[in-house]
Amino acid sequence: MMLTASRTLLSAAACALLPVMGLAQSWSDQPVDPAKHQGEFDAAYDDDGIYYNADDIVTYNVQDDGTVDWPTFSGFRRYHAECHVCHGPDGEGSTYAPKIKNSAVHMGYYEFYDVVVNGRKNGNSVMPHFGDNPNVMCYLNDIYVYLAARGMEAVPRGRPGKKEPKSDLVREMEDACMG
DSSP: OHHHHHHHHHHHHHHHHHHHHHHHHGGGGSSHHHHHHHHHOOOEETTTTTEEEESSSSEOOTTTSOOOHHHHHHHHHHHHTTTTHOGGGOOOOOOOHHHHHHHHHHHHHHHHHHHHHHHHEETTTTEOOOTTOOOTTTTTHHHHHHHHHTTTTTSSSOOOOOOOOHHHHHHHHHHHOOO
């Protein structure tokens, strides 16, 4: 009797977790409510044109007139050079790969970084690894902040119209990474 009750309880717990496990596997399908995530992406400070949140994670900065920080603009360019072929324009997804703008918000920086560097397989869907591609790795923070800004609806679809200039620090980091 006790063994049957334990199995029933275990089965019920597993069934209760299935929807949560499904969410973790398909962040791209989950809508983003910007109000629930706003504090996560607020710029707490900047270091010569690179913005960080209170947890020292790179983030975007969009001014009231629509001017974006350089990394967000660079992220738009780099995303469309390397990622949009599979994930569609502006991170909106395609028939080939999911809507990645929502994934950037739901996954957070570290999981996003891990998936891009190491790749991931989910059923028949395969995200290749880009850890050895300097055109992605040298600009991964930029790609992340652009997609997070898109997921949070901080920037509209299309090329940002106004941007901050590229800072000396950004230029030095780019030169050091690209060689």
